[in-house]
Amino acid sequence: MIELYHSQRAMRAMRSAALQRGLIAVLDVGTSKIGCLILKFDGTEEKIDGDGVGSLAGQSGFQVVGSALTKSRGIEYGEIVSMPETERAIRTALQSAQKLANSRVDHVIACVSGGSPRSYGLEGGIDIKSEIVDDKDIAEVLGSCGIPAYESGREVLHAQPVNFSLDYRTGLSDPRGQIGKNLSVDMHMLTIKEKTIQDLAYCIKRCDLELAGVASSSYVSALSSLVEDEKELGAACIDLGGGTTNISIFWKKHMIFAETIKIGGQLVTRDISMGLQVPSSTAERIKTRNGGVVATGLDDREMIEIASETGDWEIDRRIISRSDLIGIMRPRIEEILEEVRFRLTSAGFDDLPSQKIILTGGASQVPGIDSLANKILGQQVRLGRPMRIHRLPQAYSGPNCAGLVGLSLFAAHPQDEWWDFSPRSKNFNGQSVSRVFRWFKDNW
Amino acid sequence: MQQISFSKFRKRDPAPSRLRYKFSRWMLSPVIKKAVFYGFPLIIIAISIFIYFQDQKNIKHLEEVASDLYRKVIERPEFMLDALSIEGASDSLNAEIREVLGLNFPISSFDLDLAELHERVLSLPPVEIAEAHLKGGGILHIKVDEKTPALLLKKEFGFDVLSENGEYIRSVSSREYFPALPIITGEGAENAASQAIAIFKAFYQKLDQVRGLVFVGKRRWNIIMTSGQVVMLPENDPQQAIQKILILDKVEQILSRQITVFDFRLPSRITLRIPLDEYGQMNSELIGVRN
Ligand SMILES: Nc1ncnc2c1ncn2[C@@H]1O[C@H](COP(=O)(O)OP(=O)(O)OP(=O)(O)O)[C@@H](O)[C@H]1O
Ligand SMILES: [Mg+2]
Numbered sequence: 001m002i003e004l005y006h007s008q009r010a011m012r013a014m015r016s017a018a019l020q021r022g023l024i025a026v027l028d029v030g031t032s033k034i035g036c037l038i039l040k041f042d043g044t045e046e047k048i049d050g051d052g053v054g055s056l057a058g059q060s061g062f063q064v065v066g067s068a069l070t071k072s073r074g075i076e077y078g079e080i081v082s083m084p085e086t087e088r089a090i091r092t093a094l095q096s097a098q099k100l101a102n103s104r105v106d107h108v109i110a111c112v113s114g115g116s117p118r119s120y121g122l123e124g125g126i127d128i129k130s131e132i133v134d135d136k137d138i139a140e141v142l143g144s145c146g147i148p149a150y151e152s153g154r155e156v157l158h159a160q161p162v163n164f165s166l167d168y169r170t171g172l173s174d175p176r177g178q179i180g181k182n183l184s185v186d187m188h189m190l191t192i193k194e195k196t197i198q199d200l201a202y203c204i205k206r207c208d209l210e211l212a213g214v215a216s217s218s219y220v221s222a223l224s225s226l227v228e229d230e231k232e233l234g235a236a237c238i239d240l241g242g243g244t245t246n247i248s249i250f251w252k253k254h255m256i257f258a259e260t261i262k263i264g265g266q267l268v269t270r271d272i273s274m275g276l277q278v279p280s281s282t283a284e285r286i287k288t289r290n291g292g293v294v295a296t297g298l299d300d301r302e303m304i305e306i307a308s309e310t311g312d313w314e315i316d317r318r319i320i321s322r323s324d325l326i327g328i329m330r331p332r333i334e335e336i337l338e339e340v341r342f343r344l345t346s347a348g349f350d351d352l353p354s355q356k357i358i359l360t361g362g363a364s365q366v367p368g369i370d371s372l373a374n375k376i377l378g379q380q381v382r383l384g385r386p387m388r389i390h391r392l393p394q395a396y397s398g399p400n401c402a403g404l405v406g407l408s409l410f411a412a413h414p415q416d417e418w419w420d421f422s423p424r425s426k427n428f429n430g431q432s433v434s435r436v437f438r439w440f441k442d443n444w
Numbered sequence: 445m446q447q448i449s450f451s452k453f454r455k456r457d458p459a460p461s462r463l464r465y466k467f468s469r470w471m472l473s474p475v476i477k478k479a480v481f482y483g484f485p486l487i488i489i490a491i492s493i494f495i496y497f498q499d500q501k502n503i504k505h506l507e508e509v510a511s512d513l514y515r516k517v518i519e520r521p522e523f524m525l526d527a528l529s530i531e532g533a534s535d536s537l538n539a540e541i542r543e544v545l546g547l548n549f550p551i552s553s554f555d556l557d558l559a560e561l562h563e564r565v566l567s568l569p570p571v572e573i574a575e576a577h578l579k580g581g582g583i584l585h586i587k588v589d590e591k592t593p594a595l596l597l598k599k600e601f602g603f604d605v606l607s608e609n610g611e612y613i614r615s616v617s618s619r620e621y622f623p624a625l626p627i628i629t630g631e632g633a634e635n636a637a638s639q640a641i642a643i644f645k646a647f648y649q650k651l652d653q654v655r656g657l658v659f660v661g662k663r664r665w666n667i668i669m670t671s672g673q674v675v676m677l678p679e680n681d682p683q684q685a686i687q688k689i690l691i692l693d694k695v696e697q698i699l700s701r702q703i704t705v706f707d708f709r710l711p712s713r714i715t716l717r718i719p720l721d722e723y724g725q726m727n728s729e730l731i732g733v734r735n
Pocket of ligand 1: 029030031032033034072077078113114217240241242243244245264265266269284287288289291361362363364365366367399400401403
């Protein structure tokens with residue numbers, strides 16, 4: 001725990017160093033594509049206030065100077081399975097982005113979609129000695145949270161204070177300077193398989209870069225796809241990626257739940273490939289060109305030519321109708337959405353006042369998926385696209401780049417995390433060690 | 445027939461090799477970027493210049509071009525002088541100055557050495573002070589003060605005009621050019637010109653009766669009167685002797701008497717020489733003159 005605290009703080013320090021230098025790269029290592037943006041911070045943080053575009057505020061502080069999108073290699077279900085391959089893919093992306101930016105970056109913030117993230121809600125409370133809440137009290141109350149017993153091979157990726165309460169007043173986002181006696185906090189903690197992060201860190205290190213931060217893919221996709229109201233009133237962001245489907249629930253401007261399902265667009269492609277007996281590249285092509293989930297009478301007459309290269313004319317020159325394709329795709333997508341429904345329900349999403357669901361990610365580009373999602377997930381479904389950031393090329397404005405854009409926002413405006421507050425050294429160490437120890441004793 | 449499959453044309457790995465990646469990053473590091481951006485062009489330029497100057501012909505050509513360019517610039521109408529204006533000089537001096545400067549107008553002001561021109565004008569004998577400067581409208585303006593003629597030095601042929609300080613101004617063939625100037629003569633007279641002027645000043649009342657001064661033995665003056673009388677002045681303080689003569693003349697009308705030589709060489713012992721008449725007798729008019 002202490003170790004993690006220090007490594008996270010080291011990454012924070014690295015990030016502020018990078019921000020000072022003005023250049024930082026963000027890297028979305030996905031199952032089907034690796035995206036890289038190079039951000040240039042000019043230090044001028046204009047606030048666009050007053051016209052209700054709160055989510056745009058502060059975004060002019062940086063601009064995109066380099067970008068690259070490349071096919072990802074050696075990654076399955078958001079996890080690295082072949083380090084050299086992944087390293088090559090990262091190298092490809094970084095080199096072309098650096099070439100575009102015409103400058104070299106040394107720091108990179110990355111996000112991971114795999115690693116089976118697990119959400120925990122923590123609570124903590126202390127009595128305030130000095131009446132007025134200050135930084136030390138915040139650190140103390142964060143330190144007083146009961147750390148749940150997560151498995152040994154996992155690491156904490158996020159630990160964000162979500163809500164502070166001060167003497168029965170709740171919903172405070174920043175209680176500093178307020179007067180009270182009893183301060184308590186709700187914290188959202190996300191753990192992820194240690195190995196996933198280690199592999200990614202190793203690949204990035206092999207590319208001569210410093211890791212200046214890691215974020216969960218679910219979190220960053222939501223950052224760029226949800227508008228402020230949705231974050232405030234409660235919404236779920238579903239990032240339908242290639243290998244994974246990332247779910248995150250936001251409420252009161254904070255993420256309160258995140259989850260990853262290991263099924264995604266590639267499974268649909270595989271179904272097509274198997275169902276039509278075509279190579280997966282062909283399957284991918286017809287999926288993106290002609291794919292759909294809602295069949296109409298017209299689709300019976302829309303014929304798709306399938307070209308493959310087996311050398312057998314009978315097989316190579318086949319024609320199927322679009323209805324056939326939809327017939328293959330729909331069950332799988334339904335399955336994905338139903339799985340999402342199940343996870344949302346078990347996370348308690350139904351108890352939130354607002355049931356808004358935002359679909360994003362590459363696989364959300366399947367035509368008609370919103371009407372299908374309406375049937376499965378409820379009426380308040382919309383398709384999300386990442387918001388605009390300064391100088392982002394048009395090719396990166398699609399939903400498959402939601403993670404990339406969100407990561408840029410995350411780099412520019414990181415959310416306060418537990419390790420941002422300096423602990424009261426002795427107290428912190430003693431307490432949490434004993435706490436972890438107790439947890440171990442209780443659970444093993 | 446062999447089957448040609450597309451899969452045989454394996455695509456090259458799009459990823460850069462580790463070495464290439466490192467090299468490209470190294471090339472993008474700020475120092476190297478600057479060095480390449482400025483260094484390479486500089487080196488190329490330096491090498492090409494070096495090669496160019498290896499050839500003598502090129503150097504010559506370049507020099508020609510440069511001097512051509514230089515002339516083109518300095519011969520712009522803005523820099524050209526079209527005329528010489530001279531102020532304060534008489535016609536003859538004017539002509540002399542023009543001759544000594546020897547400028548062919550139009551001429552560029554870059555080709556002109558004003559200080560040197562000034563020297564040259566000053567070196568002309570009649571010029572006392574000179575000033576040379578450029579005036580707007582392409583005019584070289586020279587302002588001179590002539591020396592004022594004060595004496596005529598009689599030479600074997602003709603006269604030299606001298607200034608107050610005995611400086612030579614010019615030669616004239618006849619007195620008529622300067623009828624008002626007093627005449628001096630004798631070997632080395634020009635060196636004692638100021639003394640001569642002092643003498644003339646002291647003797648101003650009788651100036652119309654004076655024919656000239658003669659410098660005798662390079663040390664003292666004789667006044668030659670129109671009547672042929674000679675006044676021999678001492679070497680020291682001739683003015684005092686003149687005072688004496690004037691007083692004597694006032695009291696005794698000494699100058700209008702028949703005396704050929706007034707010898708004042710020794711102020712304490714004035715000697716007068718009376719002309720002898722045809723009989724070798726002294727003139728009786730002189731009786732009564734005392735020292
Ligand atoms: N126009 C389209 N229609 C249907 N599916 C599409 C379309 N474009 C992309 N996809 C699918 O989206 C998937 C890629 O999405 P995305 O780029 O968000 O994944 P990723 O971020 O690389 O993966 P992950 O987030 O799971 O690690 C692919 O499976 C692809 O088939
Ligand atoms: Mg993704």
